[in-house]
Amino acid sequence: MRATRVLLPGRNVAESIELAVAELVARACRGDGSAFEELIRRHERLALGVAYGALHDPQRAGDAVQEAFIRAWRRLGDLAEPARFGPWLCGIVRNLCADERRRRRLAVCGIDAALGEACGKTREPAEEMGRRELGERVAAALRDLDETTRTAVVLRYYENLSSREIGELIGLSPAAVDMRLMRGRAALKEKLVLEVNET
Amino acid sequence: MSERSEHELDELLGRHLGACLDGQLGRATAAFRAAERAERRTAAAARWRWWAGGAVGVAAGVAIAWMMFANRLPHGSISKPDLVTDMSTAAVPPMVQSTTWSPVKDDGLAVVDDQPVRQWRRQIVEEVEWYDAKDGAMVRTRMPRQQIILIGLRAD
Numbered sequence: 001m002r003a004t005r006v007l008l009p010g011r012n013v014a015e016s017i018e019l020a021v022a023e024l025v026a027r028a029c030r031g032d033g034s035a036f037e038e039l040i041r042r043h044e045r046l047a048l049g050v051a052y053g054a055l056h057d058p059q060r061a062g063d064a065v066q067e068a069f070i071r072a073w074r075r076l077g078d079l080a081e082p083a084r085f086g087p088w089l090c091g092i093v094r095n096l097c098a099d100e101r102r103r104r105r106l107a108v109c110g111i112d113a114a115l116g117e118a119c120g121k122t123r124e125p126a127e128e129m130g131r132r133e134l135g136e137r138v139a140a141a142l143r144d145l146d147e148t149t150r151t152a153v154v155l156r157y158y159e160n161l162s163s164r165e166i167g168e169l170i171g172l173s174p175a176a177v178d179m180r181l182m183r184g185r186a187a188l189k190e191k192l193v194l195e196v197n198e199t
Numbered sequence: 200m201s202e203r204s205e206h207e208l209d210e211l212l213g214r215h216l217g218a219c220l221d222g223q224l225g226r227a228t229a230a231f232r233a234a235e236r237a238e239r240r241t242a243a244a245a246r247w248r249w250w251a252g253g254a255v256g257v258a259a260g261v262a263i264a265w266m267m268f269a270n271r272l273p274h275g276s277i278s279k280p281d282l283v284t285d286m287s288t289a290a291v292p293p294m295v296q297s298t299t300w301s302p303v304k305d306d307g308l309a310v311v312d313d314q315p316v317r318q319w320r321r322q323i324v325e326e327v328e329w330y331d332a333k334d335g336a337m338v339r340t341r342m343p344r345q346q347i348i349l350i351g352l353r354a355d
Contacts, residue, residue, distance in 0.1 A: 033231075033232075033235050036231065037228055037231065037232075040227050040228050040231060041228070044224055044227050044228075045220070045224070047227070048220045048223055048224070049216075049220070052216070052219065052220055058219045058220055058222065058223055059223075061220065061223060062222075062223030062226050065223065065226070065227050066226050066227050066230040067230075068227075069227040069230070069231055070230060070231060070234050073231060073234070073235075134211075135215055135218065135219075138211065138212070138215040139215070139219070153212070154216055157209065157212040157213045157216050158213070158216040158217065158220060185208070188208065188212065189204075189205075189208055192208060192211065
């Protein structure tokens with residue numbers, strides 16, 4: 001679901017959104033907690049998409065996003081362009097995800113797969129098991145993508161962002177984003193098309 | 200790849216990502232509210248500590264100033280002291296004038312322990328005047344003393 005757009009007279013949609021975000025940032029800088037909560041509401045899905053693209057783990061992505069918003073609140077005065085709160089926040093999310101990956105580099109690999117197999121041995125209805133297995137295969141297919149492609153795919157399919165908007169967040173041109181999306185879909189299709197047909 | 204498959208793939212990805220990530224929505228808001236409450240409590244505690252420290256500091260300053268001012272009062276007052284106790288502490292040494300009279304008077308003969316003696320009486324009056332130019336204080340003391348001098352006489 002996209003964030004609500006506030007259209008101001010004399011301005012196009014994008015400019016109206018930027019003004020609204022800038023106003024919210026200005027109010028949050030003055031200590032208005034409700035303004036910052038509105039910023040969270042508008043950018044949380046976006047931040048989750050970026051974090052999931054980097055970490056490929058919903059729980060850890062949620063942890064990173066939680067921490068990212070608190071850091072953003074504390075450093076809001078450092079934001080030079082209030083209208084660019086979204087890309088600035090995504091930078092914080094990516095840095096936190098990079099730190100998290102560094103911390104977990106020594107973790108045992110494959111533990112998630114082992115846990116998956118252990119969970120798969122519990123007794124559950126066949127339909128439920130089928131849905132869960134499909135979900136695991138989709139997750140595995142996404143995990144096989146590189147981080148940038150995965151982030152672009154997640155932001156497109158979870159937050160329904162345009163190529164231009166995705167490019168602003170991850171530092172790519174719209175054409176480069178389109179290329180990444182095309183390759184990502186092709187790789188996912190190759191791995192999942194059979195499961196799609198079976199469902 | 201058929202269009203149907205493309206559409207189904209798009210739906211599959213959208214459903215999967217929604218199922219993965221929608222459960223994480225709301226955590227950031229809850230965490231922010233908790234952090235904001237904690238920061239407000241910390242700021243209030245810091246403000247209380249600041250005011251308390253400031254009050255203690257002001258009280259200490261007042262106490263020290265009172266002690267210093269109270270101790271200065273005896274030295275600062277301009278009044279004629281009855282007795283100068285310690286001239287060495289004065290910044291400007293006071294002027295001292297001393298005068299002594301000591302007339303001697305012959306009292307004639309006297310008998311002391313069955314022995315004749317000649318008795319002389321010396322009366323001494325010491326007058327000392329202190330003047331402190333710094334304070335304009337002046338003190339004059341007069342101390343009389345008497346000495347009896349006995350001179351033995353030879354009987355032979």
